[in-house]
Amino acid sequence: MPEALLVVVGYVLGTLPTALLVGRRTGVDPTTAGSGNPGASNVYRTSGRRAGAVVLVGDLVKGALASGIGLAAGGRGLGLACGAAAVLGHVLPVTRLRRGGKGVATAAGTVVVLFPWHALVMVAVWAVVVAVTRRASAASITAAASVPVAVAIAGHPAGYVLGVAVIAALVVVRHAANIRRLVRGEEPAIRAGRT
Numbered sequence: 001m002p003e004a005l006l007v008v009v010g011y012v013l014g015t016l017p018t019a020l021l022v023g024r025r026t027g028v029d030p031t032t033a034g035s036g037n038p039g040a041s042n043v044y045r046t047s048g049r050r051a052g053a054v055v056l057v058g059d060l061v062k063g064a065l066a067s068g069i070g071l072a073a074g075g076r077g078l079g080l081a082c083g084a085a086a087v088l089g090h091v092l093p094v095t096r097l098r099r100g101g102k103g104v105a106t107a108a109g110t111v112v113v114l115f116p117w118h119a120l121v122m123v124a125v126w127a128v129v130v131a132v133t134r135r136a137s138a139a140s141i142t143a144a145a146s147v148p149v150a151v152a153i154a155g156h157p158a159g160y161v162l163g164v165a166v167i168a169a170l171v172v173v174r175h176a177a178n179i180r181r182l183v184r185g186e187e188p189a190i191r192a193g194r195t
Contacts, residue, residue, distance in 0.1 A: 010082035014089020063109025083110030
């Protein structure tokens with residue numbers, strides 16, 4: 001299968017609306033409830049732990065599957081391209097351009113497949129920051145930024161560092177509103193809704 005087509009497949013996988021599908025089962029539309037973001041954190045807040053966990057796993061699988069297909073077909077470089085396409089599909093789905101998510105879990109799925117040891121660093125950073133701040137957005141931004149640094153420190157080729165940096169940038173840019181609220185001290189803390 002041509003590499004370009006695999007990247008398109010990655011994008012399509014990223015567009016699968018995990019949070020919306022879970023929202024239909026719980027009766028809560030994540031695009032109109034809470035922060036309005038169709039992601040695991042907002043579903044956790046508005047529909048409870050179980051629903052949030054399902055969305056988290058679903059979004060992780062999108063990134064993992066896309067990058068895994070690329071890795072199997074053409075190596076880590078193609079895996080990165082397919083994973084980045086999945087993240088782009090999640091944050092900017094062609095069918096709902098202004099209703100995409102933040103890309104955190106989809107990016108994490110990509111990192112888990114392509115750089116598993118670095119994924120441990122990412123998870124550790126996320127856990128520490130969320131424990132200290134109780135803000136998922138602060139943890140997600142910091143964790144995303146830590147990955148290209150870890151990949152660079154490990155001595156991976158510049159192309160890989162750039163690919164991971166592009167994915168991290170997508171995540172950070174999608175958190176622009178969160179960053180503004182964090183600066184103003186208005187970002188809500190993590191609190192689960194009903195279970």
